[in-house]
């Protein structure tokens with residue numbers, strides 16, 4: 001019995017959420033009196049794998065097959081199923097992102113496991129294996145008891161604290177016998193977003209809506225984001241109107257983010273938008289309409305014109321930062 005966790009890297013560095021996943025897996029492993037093993041795919045150094053020990057992994061299984069460089073749900077599923085069988089894993093954990101949401105249900109199906117998608121908590125073992133998860137696009141929680149012997153969990157980002165400790169994981173190669181059909185669906189092209197803080201990983205996000213009136217006013221969002229070292233996001237109509245690229249669109253039909261701070265500027269706070277951001281730790285809303293629904297979800301609200309308030313907020317942050325240095 002062990003806990004298996006899939007970690008992801010970008011160009012040779014593990015993503016922040018991988019550390020969270022390992023820490024979560026390690027906490028479950030400890031409570032079950034077992035160990036956590038990470039599965040690392042692709043081009044990542046042995047040192048980086050061993051350093052996952054700082055987050056509680058005892059072992060890292062590494063597979064560096066060139067065919068895995070681009071995502072293939074079928075091949076990634078085979079990797080996890082092989083690793084789970086090799087390690088006699090009874091709990092398999094992935095992120096609750098595009099990758100995890102594609103792979104985890106297939107792994108669960110192959111291993112005849114129960115699946116908890118969008119987990120927010122450690123399991124309550126006093127009452128079986130009860131995990132809190134998001135339902136109704138984040139409007140409510142469900143507490144799910146999983147009774148299968150093998151369990152698959154996808155973890156929502158930013159649900160579990162990352163504490164860097166000491167420790168080194170042992171690194172071992174993982175061998176998987178692939179067939180051509182595992183790569184039958186191929187990714188032909190990957191367009192990477194460059195030059196900005198990746199939205200899914202960002203701890204601070206400055207987001208704009210239709211209240212900004214047009215792309216020519218986006219400078220105030222970008223200036224504030226630059227001062228804070230934040231990523232930028234937007235509402236769906238803004239992306240639909242091509243004021244901003246679609247990868248910045250958050251909400252029910254866009255990305256789901258859970259940053260520590262989400263500043264929403266000129267966004268009404270429709271339920272479909274909130275579905276993507278209501279897991280943010282702190283929400284600040286700037287809107288000229290005191291009746292805007294976003295104020296109900298806000299921790300802090302400013303009623304006023306975004307064109308006036310945002311530059312003032314930016315100046316205040318600049319002064320604050322200067323005083324810190």
Ligand SMILES: Cc1cc2nc3c(=O)[nH]c(=O)nc-3n(C[C@H](O)[C@H](O)[C@H](O)COP(=O)(O)OP(=O)(O)OC[C@H]3O[C@@H](n4cnc5c(N)ncnc54)[C@H](O)[C@@H]3O)c2cc1C
Pocket residue numbers: 208209210211212234235236237238249250251252253254265266267268269270271272273276286287288289292304305306307
């Ligand atoms: C099936 C479905 C899925 C959807 N998915 C998504 C999704 O994933 N993400 C998403 O965002 N939306 C989604 N929508 C659309 C959603 O319902 C809203 O229409 C959208 O979020 C509104 O965007 P907005 O707040 O930018 O614009 P608006 O609703 O036009 O709101 C603009 C806000 O700006 C304020 N404002 C105007 N001028 C100023 C100013 N000068 N200063 C300050 N405030 C100002 C206004 O008071 C208003 O509150 C979806 C809709 C459907 C039906």
